[in-house]
Amino acid sequence: xxxxxxxxxxxxxxxxxxxxxxxxxxxxxxxxxxxxxxxxxxxxxxxxxxxxxxxxxxxxxxxxxxxxxxxxxxxxxxxxxxxxxxxxxxxxxxxxxxxxxxxxxxxxxxxxxxxxxxxxxxxxxxxxxxxxxxxxxxxxxxxxxxxxxxxxxxxxxxxxxxxxxxxxxxxxxxxxxxxxxxxxxxxxxxxxxxxxxxxxxxxxxxxxxxxxxxxxxxxxxxxxxxxxxxxxxxxxxxxxxxxxxxxxxxxxxxxxxxxxxxxxxxxxxxxxxxxxxxxxxxxxxxxxxxxxxxx
Amino acid sequence: xxxxxxxxxxxxxxxxxxxxxxxxxxxxxxxxxxxxxxxxxxxxxxxxxxxxxxxxxxxxxxxxxxxxxxxxxxxxxxxxxxxxxxxxxxxxxxxxxxxxxxxxxxxxxxxxxxxxxxxxxxxxxxxxxxxxxxxxxxxxxxxxxxxxxxxxxxxxxxxxxxxxxxxxxxxxxxxxxxxxxxxxxxxxxxxxxxxxxxxxxxxxxxxxxxxxxxxxxxxxxxxxxxxxxxxxxxxxxxxxxxxxxxxxxxxxxxxxxxxxxxxxxxxxxxxxxxxxxxxxxxxxxxxxxxxxxxxxxxxxxxxxxxxxxxxxxxxxxxxxxxxxxxxxxxxxxxxxxxxxxxxxxxxxxxxxxxxxxxxxxxxxxxxxxxxxxxxxxxxxxxxxxx
Numbered sequence: 001x002x003x004x005x006x007x008x009x010x011x012x013x014x015x016x017x018x019x020x021x022x023x024x025x026x027x028x029x030x031x032x033x034x035x036x037x038x039x040x041x042x043x044x045x046x047x048x049x050x051x052x053x054x055x056x057x058x059x060x061x062x063x064x065x066x067x068x069x070x071x072x073x074x075x076x077x078x079x080x081x082x083x084x085x086x087x088x089x090x091x092x093x094x095x096x097x098x099x100x101x102x103x104x105x106x107x108x109x110x111x112x113x114x115x116x117x118x119x120x121x122x123x124x125x126x127x128x129x130x131x132x133x134x135x136x137x138x139x140x141x142x143x144x145x146x147x148x149x150x151x152x153x154x155x156x157x158x159x160x161x162x163x164x165x166x167x168x169x170x171x172x173x174x175x176x177x178x179x180x181x182x183x184x185x186x187x188x189x190x191x192x193x194x195x196x197x198x199x200x201x202x203x204x205x206x207x208x209x210x211x212x213x214x215x216x217x218x219x220x221x222x223x224x225x226x227x228x229x230x231x232x233x234x235x236x237x238x239x240x241x242x243x244x245x246x247x248x249x250x251x252x253x254x255x256x257x258x259x260x261x262x263x264x265x266x267x268x269x270x271x272x273x274x275x276x277x278x279x280x281x282x283x284x285x286x287x288x289x290x291x292x293x294x295x
Numbered sequence: 296x297x298x299x300x301x302x303x304x305x306x307x308x309x310x311x312x313x314x315x316x317x318x319x320x321x322x323x324x325x326x327x328x329x330x331x332x333x334x335x336x337x338x339x340x341x342x343x344x345x346x347x348x349x350x351x352x353x354x355x356x357x358x359x360x361x362x363x364x365x366x367x368x369x370x371x372x373x374x375x376x377x378x379x380x381x382x383x384x385x386x387x388x389x390x391x392x393x394x395x396x397x398x399x400x401x402x403x404x405x406x407x408x409x410x411x412x413x414x415x416x417x418x419x420x421x422x423x424x425x426x427x428x429x430x431x432x433x434x435x436x437x438x439x440x441x442x443x444x445x446x447x448x449x450x451x452x453x454x455x456x457x458x459x460x461x462x463x464x465x466x467x468x469x470x471x472x473x474x475x476x477x478x479x480x481x482x483x484x485x486x487x488x489x490x491x492x493x494x495x496x497x498x499x500x501x502x503x504x505x506x507x508x509x510x511x512x513x514x515x516x517x518x519x520x521x522x523x524x525x526x527x528x529x530x531x532x533x534x535x536x537x538x539x540x541x542x543x544x545x546x547x548x549x550x551x552x553x554x555x556x557x558x559x560x561x562x563x564x565x566x567x568x569x570x571x572x573x574x575x576x577x578x579x580x581x582x583x584x585x586x587x588x589x590x591x592x593x594x595x596x597x598x599x600x601x602x603x604x605x606x607x608x609x610x611x612x613x614x615x616x617x618x619x620x621x622x623x624x625x626x627x628x629x630x631x632x633x634x635x636x637x638x639x640x641x642x643x644x645x646x647x648x649x650x651x652x653x654x655x656x657x658x659x660x661x662x663x664x665x666x667x668x669x670x671x672x673x674x675x676x677x678x679x680x681x
Contacts, residue, residue: 038499039496041366041494043362050505051505053501054501054503054504054505055504055505055507056504056505056506056507056510057510059501059504060501061499061501062499063499064494064495064496064499064500064501065494065501065502066362066365066494066501066502066503067502067503067504067505068358068361068362068503069354069358069384069385069388071354071358071384072354072355072358072361072385074355075320075350075354075355075356075358075359075362076358076359076361076362076365077362078320078348078350078355078359078362079318079320079348079358079359079360079361079362079363079364079365079366079368079370080362080363080365080366080494081362082317082318082346082348082359082362082363082368083317083318083346083362083363083364083365083366083367083368083370084366084368085346086317086318086344086345086346086363086368087317087366087367087368089366089496091496092496109351109352109355110351110352110354110355110358112351113350113351113352113355116351117348117349119348
């Protein structure tokens, strides 16, 4: 039976932590662990979720959890999985929760290695689009135009000059058994994907967009709303990759206003009409590709 | 027990097979490759039931081993040189987490300039990483260290990872007759790995956490005590080892003709064999010389060194290492041991064998001749003083 908000496990596995109010990443971790249950063994690299959840003696995971090195989420997951398997233990799910920097930058090599070996692990990237834990520096998943502390918006350069790295399709190109995108704005979709991933053997990857009020410059009660809007305006999408095929799970009939989405956030306040036009054009090109290649 | 003609790398692989690790994470680097090749053959032929993980880097090799150890599995990896440096982040991580992983390191020079041959700059640069560091002299000792390593590392009072070092090529690729113990003997010697320091489904835990200024020192202190506890556990392990296998080891150091020696050369690793020969030769000429072989750089044999050299007139440290801007790291450690024991004798440092450069018998003889002058000196063998 598909898990829904009604059937979701009432036990909390990630609580009492020090995440900022409105943290999208902690919501993703909390919900995923409720779906996976008490036999989830979580590996979290250096980053927001480990920084807020593992401060001895206040340890915030009710299930097994361990911090890995920044680059080592996937390789530690591999070790956890292999170590238990070698001892004849099979009733568990090794799950990684790494941020955008820990996934698309410093952790991509280990992730690629794990997918290549088809290790039986679930890797969840909570993407808040910059190095938030260290104070909002650009990562390769920071979108075009975003102001961060290392891509300041000035007269000469308007924030980040490069588009967001396409992790979903990079992961899919490995021929991974299952990959999906998600958003904390569409939690039912995310829960279903975590549940599905749990049932699949081999490497699974879920990339969930998880807004960060502190880094994005939004109100703390706007996280879920903005995470919906980013999907509705077409700058993010909900999709799956399985058996060599891409599937689109949610197709907006009409895109909501891209400018409205952007201008709500302090990180995009400086964008000119020209900048927004570049973003709109890139969105349209992406959707042309999606419509052509995704089922 | 069966005699086989094995290289150091192969001997170590045989030792690891006898230790039956649950997980082996392997990434190739010269001159370590033979170990992981041999282990993959053992897994293929069914004589070793380990999860063999083809990791994509040395960083992942040790990270994977830490993951395995964190769920109570016995884990092994091996590396060398650039690989050891690439995984360097994971070394104090494994030690701080108290994960008793055993790793073989094939001692090799570090770039630049590139060089694949043996020296000990790689492992000695990691002395402060919190690992036990042992240095083998021959292939037999290499095999034995694989078993001793797990015994010592996994002892609850120690709970510290163990690095067994083999001189690149001189040991890793050189064949000797090696006694390979039977599996029954190995099982009698090495207990199963049991630990409370693990994540288990019955008792969930949060591991590898943060500890702020208030508690951090306590963890570091306990880590230090753990590696110091290895001293007595090494003695215990070697006693049991001798009882079962009939081979005797002598703890953190091995003394050769030091009792009445006026001049003692202190060194480590495979060069000790040559020094022993020179000691024999000079002894025949009536010269009171001796060899002190350091078997463990961590925990460091402060008392053992002081005890062995307290009546000597001068000592020299011969090492395949230089800590640029100062002196050899072994020399620094030895001098600290002497100072703490209030032994005030001339002490010289000879830096040799870098990048695999041969150390000749004549050079060893010259060292013994030079230190008689009573002057402390730091020299690069074959080049000169600094």
